[in-house]
Structures are given as C-alpha cells and as structure tokens.
Amino acid sequence: MRTFGVVLIVITGLVLLYAGLGLPQFGDPHAPAAEHVSDHYIKHAYHDDHTPNIVTVMIADYRSFDTLGETIVVFAAGLACYLLLRGEPRRRKRADEEDQTA
Amino acid sequence: MSEALSGLLFDRWPYLLTVVLLLIGLYGMLMKRNLVKKLIGMNIFQGAIILFFIVHAYKHGASVPVHSAVLGDAPEAYMNPIPHGLMLTAIVVSVATTGVALALLTVIYRRFGSIDEGELLRRLRDRE
Amino acid sequence: MIRRPDNMIVDVVVRLMVPAIQIFAFYVIFHGHYSPGGGFQGGALLAGSILLQRVALGTERSQLSFPVRYGLPFGIIGVFIFAGTGLFALIMGGQYLQYDAMPFGLTPVWLRNTGILLVELGVAFAVMGVLVSIYDSLACSSDEEGGRC
Numbered sequence: 001m002r003t004f005g006v007v008l009i010v011i012t013g014l015v016l017l018y019a020g021l022g023l024p025q026f027g028d029p030h031a032p033a034a035e036h037v038s039d040h041y042i043k044h045a046y047h048d049d050h051t052p053n054i055v056t057v058m059i060a061d062y063r064s065f066d067t068l069g070e071t072i073v074v075f076a077a078g079l080a081c082y083l084l085l086r087g088e089p090r091r092r093k094r095a096d097e098e099d100q101t102a
Numbered sequence: 103m104s105e106a107l108s109g110l111l112f113d114r115w116p117y118l119l120t121v122v123l124l125l126i127g128l129y130g131m132l133m134k135r136n137l138v139k140k141l142i143g144m145n146i147f148q149g150a151i152i153l154f155f156i157v158h159a160y161k162h163g164a165s166v167p168v169h170s171a172v173l174g175d176a177p178e179a180y181m182n183p184i185p186h187g188l189m190l191t192a193i194v195v196s197v198a199t200t201g202v203a204l205a206l207l208t209v210i211y212r213r214f215g216s217i218d219e220g221e222l223l224r225r226l227r228d229r230e
Numbered sequence: 231m232i233r234r235p236d237n238m239i240v241d242v243v244v245r246l247m248v249p250a251i252q253i254f255a256f257y258v259i260f261h262g263h264y265s266p267g268g269g270f271q272g273g274a275l276l277a278g279s280i281l282l283q284r285v286a287l288g289t290e291r292s293q294l295s296f297p298v299r300y301g302l303p304f305g306i307i308g309v310f311i312f313a314g315t316g317l318f319a320l321i322m323g324g325q326y327l328q329y330d331a332m333p334f335g336l337t338p339v340w341l342r343n344t345g346i347l348l349v350e351l352g353v354a355f356a357v358m359g360v361l362v363s364i365y366d367s368l369a370c371s372s373d374e375e376g377g378r379c
Contacts, residue, residue, distance in 0.1 A: 005132045009125055009171035016121045021106055025113040027162035029178045034161060038184050039177040045169065049342045052169040052275040054180065059187040059268070060346040060353075064316075064327045067349070070191040071312055073307045073358045078360030081367040082302055084205040168265065194270050194357055201364035208368065 116157040123150035137210070137217040141203050148196045152189045159185040240261045244286040248295075251279040269350035273308075273357025280362050289369065298366045304359025311352030313366065315345060 024031035045057040059067050110118060127150055128142020159182040165173060167183040211217050216224055252275075259272030283292040316327040324331020329345025330338035 002133065005129075009128050009132065013125050013129060016124065017110065017118075020110055020114055020117040020121065021108075022119055023114055026116050026157065026195075027160050028243070028347055029161040029164065031158070033158050033185070034177070034182045038182045041183055042167070042177045042180050045183075048339065050339050051343055051344060051346060053263055053265065053268075054167040054169060054183040055186045055190065056262050056268050056346060056350070058183050059190065060349045061329065061342055063187065064349060067353065068197055068316065068327070071309055071353055073195055074360050075197045075309050075356055077195075077202045078302060078305050078363045080202050081205040081364045084209055085367040086223060086370065094163065095169050166266070190268075190270055194274065197274075198360060198364065201368065202360075204368055205364075 116160075117154070120150050120154040120157065123153065126150075135219045136209055137219060137222075140219075141200065141207070144203075145196070145200060147191075152192060152196075155185040155189050155192075158182065240286050244282055248279050248283060251275060251282070255279065255354075259350060260347070262347050262350055263346065269353030270357055272350075273354035274361065276354065276358040277361035277365075280358070284362075284365065293378060296316070296362065298370065301359050301363030301366055305356050306359075308352045308354065308356025308359060309356060312349055313352075315348045315352065319345070 024033070028034075041058055041062060042054060045054040045062075046052060049057045049061055051057050115213070124147060127143045127145075127147030130146060131140050133142060134140055161178065161181050163178075164181045165179055167180045167186060169175075169180075173179040207217055214222055216222060216225070255272045255275035258267035258275060259269060262268035262272070280292070280296045283295060289298070314325045315329070315332075319328045320326045321330045322331045322333055327345075327349075332341055332345065334341060334344060336344065
C-alpha cells in the first residue's frame with residue numbers, strides 16, 4: 001500500500017513536470033492568461049470606476065457575482081461549523097450516550 | 103531532452119517549486135494515517151495551487167495592478183489582476199473550509215475517540 | 231473555553247495593539263480603492279484583532295468587546311449588505327449588482343465607486359463574523375460546561 005502511494009506520487013510529479021513544459025515562460029507579458037480579458041480590465045478599470053486598484057474593481061464590480069458567491073460560501077462554512085459543534089446540544093448528547101452504551 | 107530540461111530549469115523554475123510543494127501536500131494526504139496530518143497536507147496542496155496562480159500573474163518589468171498616471175493604460179505595465187483577485191477569495195474560502203474540516207474532526211473524535219484512519223476504519227468494520 | 235493567563239504584560243500589550251489593528255483594518259477596507267486592500271483583507275484583520283483578545287484575555291473577558299453570540303449575525307449582516315446592494319440596483323431599474331442604476335445623484339462612474347465601497351463593507355463584515363464564529367465554535371466545543379457558547 002505504501003509503495004503504491006509512492007509510485008502514484010512519483011507518476012503525478014512526472015506528469016506535472018511534463019505538463020510544465022507546455023506552460024508559458026515565467027514572466028512572459030504575452031502569455032495567454034495575460035491577454036484578452038486581462039488587457040480589457042487594465043485598460044478600462046480606472047476610467048469605469050475612478051478606482052486605481054484594478055484588483056478591487058475586478059472582484060467588486062466586473063466579477064461581483066463571483067464575489068457574492070464566495071461570500072455566501074464563507075458564510076455557509078461558518079454556519080456548518082456552528083451546526084456541527086453548537087447546534088442542538090441535547091440531541092447530540094443523547095446520541096453520544098447511545099454510542100457509549102452500544 | 104537537455105533543451106526541455108533547460109526550459110524547465112531556467113524559464114519555468116517557479117513551476118518546479120510549485121510542483122514540489124504540491125507533491126509534498128499529496129504525500130501528506132495519501133500516506134499519513136492521522137486525519138489532522140491529512141488536513142495539513144491538504145492545506146499545503148492549496149498553498150501550492152495558490153502559488154501556481156500567483157506565478158502566472160507575474161510579468162517581467164511590470165508594476166503592481168494599481169493604476170498610476172505615470173504608467174498610463176498600457177497592459178504591459180501592470181501585472182495580471184485576475185489571478186490576484188481569484189486567489190484573494192480562494193485564501194479566505196480555504197480558511198473557512200479548514201474550519202469546517204476541523205469541526206468535522208472534532209465531531210469524529212468525540213464519536214469514536216480517535217482520529218487515526220486505520221483505527222476508524224476498523225471501528226466502522228466492527229460495527230457492521 | 232480559554233482561561234485567562236495571569237500575565238500583566240500580555241494584557242497591556244493586547245490592550246495597546248487591538249485598537250491599532252482595528253484602525254488599520256478599517257484603513258485597509260476604506261483605502262482598498264487606492265492601494266492593496268479591500269473587504270477580505272480588512273475583514274480578516276478585524277477578525278484577527280478579536281481573536282487576539284479571545285486568546286490573550288480569555289473568553290470570559292473578551293465578551294465585553296465582542297460577545298460570542300454576535301459572530302454569525304455579523305456574517306448574516308455582511309451577506310445582506312452585499313445582496314441588498316444588488317437588489318437595490320435591481321429595484322431601481324438596473325440589473326442585479328449594476329451599481330450605476332442606484333439613485334444617489336452622482337455620475338455613473340462615481341456610483342460604481344460607491345457600489346464597490348458598499349460591497350467591500352459587506353464582505354468585510356461577513357468575513358469578520360464568520361472567522362470569529364468558526365473560532366468560537368471550535369474553542370467552545372471543548373468546554374464541558376457549555377456556558378454561554
């Protein structure tokens with residue numbers, strides 16, 4: 001089982017290195033990720049919002065739906081923690097007792 | 103072969119570091135029996151992915167993505183803002199998911215008195 | 231629940247640091263338009279200032295500045311500010327989260343600027359409340375007495 005895991009990790013590493021060969025060079029200003037929509041954001045962010053910070057304009061204006069989703073995910077995580085650890089203590093205690101007697 | 107190696111070592115060396123970090127995280131998730139150590143491995147894995155995105159944002163000779171009158175509107179003058187924004191939210195979400203994972207671990211420990219993977223699997227098998 | 235350690239130096243240093251951290255957090259939130267910063271970072275800083283009190287002063291005394299029961303409500307308020315900004319724009323005849331439809335009597339560009347500020351405030355509240363709530367859930371669950379958690 002351990003050898004299987006090590007072999008799996010080595011294979012993953014080799015695949016990732018092979019995939020790394022196809023990536024753009026480090027710091028290439030014309031990499032595919034830095035074209036198209038990124039160019040548009042950089043050119044228009046200040047004139048659309050009078051806000052110099054392009055990242056702020058991006059996450060709160062151009063992609064505010066995404067940020068709304070992220071906020072709700074964070075809130076759902078907090079709610080899950082609350083319900084797991086603090087929700088309905090009486091029922092949880094009873095379940096624990098049943099577990100110990102069983 | 104040597105060309106590919108030099109391409110990896112000199113033009114894409116930050117990717118090599120993220121791959122190393124990612125494999126360390128994968129090792130933690132696959133091989134460790136303690137669930138908390140698995141969680142730490144998952145966090146290292148997340149860190150590797152966040153670093154990978156941030157590496158993509160870098161441009162040679164560019165400034166931070168804050169508009170200034172000196173640099174004007176040239177896209178080459180600013181780093182790519184998209185990975186920065188995405189990872190900004192991803193970091194906060196990863197903190198929240200780590201909290202949920204720790205809560206689940208607490209519940210598991212309360213229920214079974216152990217967070218060792220083998221022990222838990224044995225207990226589950228005995229129960230059936 | 232974390233018991234209060236008997237150390238005056240920790241007490242005094244925490245009392246000095248917490249207001250500074252909170253002021254810096256609000257600076258990060260409101261200055262996020264002009265420098266690196268924004269709701270997520272400012273919210274994390276606010277949560278950090280409260281968790282510092284929780285760890286250093288103990289759960290009992292840190293109730294005075296931020297009670298345990300306020301954690302999740304702050305998260306709800308934050309999400310409502312965010313979603314409410316979107317709904318307000320929707321009701322005023324725009325699309326959801328289209329800030330320049332809001333009737334504040336400003337030019338569309340400055341309306342979008344204001345909309346970003348509102349949204350960042352919502353995000354900051356949500357992140358602060360949720361991070362404090364997660365810490366409280368984890369810390370209070372180990373307490374046998376239950377108490378106010």
